[in-house]
Amino acid sequence: MTFKMTAAAALIAMSGTAFADAHAPTMGQGFDMLQTALMSDFDRMGIPTDTLDDLTLGQLAAIKSVLEDGDESNDKGRVEAIIANN
16 A cells, blocks of 8 residues: 555656646747747837846736737837836
């Protein structure tokens, strides 16, 4: 009985690690895709694209949200405020 419990626990632990390993590249690719998508927007607004490397995923998502809200009147200022809070 103890052997079965130990084997089951080991199997559960390994499957959790395999799940995380299988999805880690996908999350990294999504992060890179979001950065790439924002590069042209940064170029258009005159914001240096090298600042993208220093932003968190949350900041990138917030910037994408600002740019997609339909109100372009103060996009640059709002994006610069998000970058300043880095």
